[in-house]
Amino acid sequence: MSATVKSPSLIPMPTVQKKTGFRKYLRVTTARYVVQGVFLIILAGLPFTGLFRIDLGSGRFLVDGYQIWWSDFFLVLPFWLF
Numbered sequence: 167m168s169a170t171v172k173s174p175s176l177i178p179m180p181t182v183q184k185k186t187g188f189r190k191y192l193r194v195t196t197a198r199y200v201v202q203g204v205f206l207i208i209l210a211g212l213p214f215t216g217l218f219r220i221d222l223g224s225g226r227f228l229v230d231g232y233q234i235w236w237s238d239f240f241l242v243l244p245f246w247l248f
Contacts, residue, residue: 185192212218219228227234234242
């Protein structure tokens, strides 16, 4: 006895409508690429703004004009990130 199956899957699958117009460009990957691009532009432009500098000669960080020594950087970093 062989049972004939009309569809390859026994679970009915819903049909997904294709997005039309501008909505087809608003995908998660598109938004992620935009955010990544903006972040990379900001990261690449950060040394030119003077907000964050690393002075290797004297062993200090300069963050917005404030001097942070190497030994204190990891104590201050979590507060800046917060």
